[in-house]
Amino acid sequence: MEVDRDTATAQRPIRFLEDEQVHLQRSGLKLSDFDVRGTLGTGTFGRVLLVRHRTSASYPSSQNHFAMKVLRKTEIVRLRQVEHVNAERYILSRVSHPFVVDLFATFQDSLNIYMLMSYVPGGELFTHLRRARRFTPDVTRFYLATIILALKYLHSFNIIYRDLKPENLLLDARGYLRLTDFGFAKIVDDRTWTLCGTPEYLAPEIIQSDGHGKAADWWACGVLCYEMLVGYPPFFDESPYGIYEKILVGHIHWPRTMDHLSRDLIRAFLNPDRTKRLGNMNGGSQDILDHPWFRGVDWDALERREINVGT
Numbered sequence: 072m073e074v075d076r077d078t079a080t081a082q083r084p085i086r087f088l089e090d091e092q093v094h095l096q097r098s099g100l101k102l103s104d105f106d107v108r109g110t111l112g113t114g115t116f117g118r119v120l121l122v123r124h125r126t127s128a129s130y131p132s133s134q135n136h137f138a139m140k141v142l143r144k145t146e147i148v149r150l151r152q153v154e155h156v157n158a159e160r161y162i163l164s165r166v167s168h169p170f171v172v173d174l175f176a177t178f179q180d181s182l183n184i185y186m187l188m189s190y191v192p193g194g195e196l197f198t199h200l201r202r203a204r205r206f207t208p209d210v211t212r213f214y215l216a217t218i219i220l221a222l223k224y225l226h227s228f229n230i231i232y233r234d235l236k237p238e239n240l241l242l243d244a245r246g247y248l249r250l251t252d253f254g255f256a257k258i259v260d261d262r263t264w265t266l267c268g269t270p271e272y273l274a275p276e277i278i279q280s281d282g283h284g285k286a287a288d289w290w291a292c293g294v295l296c297y298e299m300l301v302g303y304p305p306f307f308d309e310s311p312y313g314i315y316e317k318i319l320v321g322h323i324h325w326p327r328t329m330d331h332l333s334r335d336l337i338r339a340f341l342n343p344d345r346t347k348r349l350g351n352m353n354g355g356s357q358d359i360l361d362h363p364w365f366r367g368v369d370w371d372a373l374e375r376r377e378i379n380v381g382t
């Protein structure tokens with residue numbers, strides 16, 4: 072990609088990772104290097120565009136199409152999200168995993184921060200799940216196993232993800248999931264206290280402001296597993312407070328069709344005591360990989376993307 076020093080970065084009143092300048096100066100990219108092909112999603116302070124890099128237009132489309140997250144600086148500041156945006160850039164630029172979206176470059180101009188990511192063409196798992204109503208145990212196992220590998224990888228760098236939900240899981244061209252939206256991801260040695268995430272997926276310790284860490288991601292895995300198998304999340308209400316109450320009461324309705332091994336796995340993830348939660352005990356994430364519900368999963372082959380959905 073060409074380097075053009077004429078990026079509109081003059082008069083930048085807000086400090087976004089100025090000391091780091093992670094990708095900005097090195098990438099030399101600017102918005103006009105891209106054609107906008109459409110909108111992939113919209114969020115509170117930005118949107119994700121499908122873009123094509125102009126000077127590599129002769130490349131196969133899989134190599135010149137990208138997802139570009141555009142974050143409006145004034146909105147980031149107004150919503151006090153500067154730290155989160157910086158953390159997202161910092162973390163995504165340093166991780167590389169087959170089930171995590173790639174961040175190729177970031178740049179900025181006076182209005183926006185731009186994050187150039189791999190275009191993951193299959194849409195959100197959310198859409199697929201609502202369309203299918205629920206997934207079979209085999210399909211659920213395949214998706215959940217990929218997420219567990221991604222979280223295990225992130226946790227090995229003390230990164231907690233904190234926003235697991237079907238909306239943040241994209242399907243790639245081969246049907247594998249890619250974790251996206253690291254807006255709430257954080258590097259923590261032990262625990263952190265900020266309330267963030269999505270009500271249905273919050274662990275009790277987050278709601279109770281008890282300090283949360285990696286275990287909160289494993290709790291969310293339990294919620295995700297239930298939602299994929301059943302079609303709706305285990306703790307559900309009209310209002311966030313109703314949801315929090317249900318999470319704290321901890322009653323789970325088990326559809327009669329759900330087998331005992333699946334219940335056992337979900338119960339182990341949804342242990343309100345994070346010190347006894349699957350993934351957060353002495354065996355760490357290995358306990359999850361060893362759970363009988365995953366019997367037969369070839370974890371190494373899966374991480375090499377040698378296993379296909381439903382097989």
Ligand code: ADE
Pocket residue numbers: 111112119138172188189190191192241251
């Ligand atoms: N929506 C949000 N991020 C995306 C990505 N990287 N690819 C496709 N759609 C997306």
